[in-house]
């Protein structure tokens with residue numbers, strides 16, 4: 001099966017993991033600190049904290065920004081963790097409709113702001129940045145925090161600026177399907193000392209180290225830490241991120257050309273100033289094919305093409321339905337009906353992309 005996305009682990013990644021396994025400290029040592037420094041340098045941001053997942057980093061970010069008891073305007077087209085962690089913080093997700101590129105529609109945010117709104121939580125769908133400057137402006141005008149779930153987009157850019165330093169807090173995921181991996185893992189990046197210090201306490205039991213054996217517990221917390229072996233893999237992977245993105249970009253450009261004149265679907269990838277990490281290569285099938293989506297999916301699986309759908313609108317899930325009984329956001333619904341993510345990752349080459357592209361077109365031609 002050729003998956004829609006997957007990790008690329010090479011000999012040097014393996015060597016650094018093995019070397020770290022032999023080191024005296026397997027957790028809470030200097031390697032995590034080095035990985036955090038590398039992330040700061042790469043993203044041109046002041047503070048970075050490694051976490052054991054993006055989900056726990058999201059929890060810590062929301063908690064550090066005191067979202068409890070307030071509303072957060074967010075997107076229904078995301079992995080459910082973006083909203084789950086809001087609910088876990090007693091913050092109410094207010095779903096905003098999206099644009100045709102899958103990102104939150106910044107023009108629809110203002111009408112959803114109430115006296116209870118505290119934050120805007122966006123995601124960089126498929127790896128492409130949201131309209132950062134417009135969202136920053138709305139946040140500033142209304143005294144809201146801007147939190148970016150950038151689980152898809154490490155290495156991407158808004159204009160010429162790296163994703164990671166543009167929101168009040170930015171979250172990355174290092175799950176194996178994401179642009180780089182630490183197996184499980186995530187990170188929180190911020191320029192705010194306050195958010196950094198609070199999130200750091202939440203990450204590790206609310207413990208503040210004092211002197212020798214003496215520490216204090218000044219808030220409640222968890223064990224959300226990333227270990228040394230994950231961090232070693234992260235350091236090694238981060239060095240290759242540019243190269244990985246370049247491979248994805250070449251494949252994406254090949255698909256763009258190959259599919260340019262096909263009558264079945266349009267493509268989302270654009271070669272523009274907001275450089276995407278191309279975590280996903282989404283195609284949007286034409287409305288007359290919506291009812292054939294299951295058939296397309298079945299046929300692709302039979303051909304060992306590991307396509308996936310990103311995403312079902314979060315408010316449609318059972319856990320959310322009771323809270324949002326009448327919710328229907330037309331663009332989000334349309335996107336869910338139309339979208340299919342096809343294989344695009346750093347383990348592929350153009351020859352593989354060509355084969356997949358041909359197989360896919362054959363599937364559509366023989367529906």
Ligand SMILES: *Cc1c(COP(=O)(O)O)cnc(C)c1O
Nearest residue numbers: 053054055079081151173175185
């Ligand atoms: C993958 C993903 C997450 C969760 O990441 P984990 O590291 O698996 O916790 C959260 N949000 C988005 C948008 C994601 O794609």
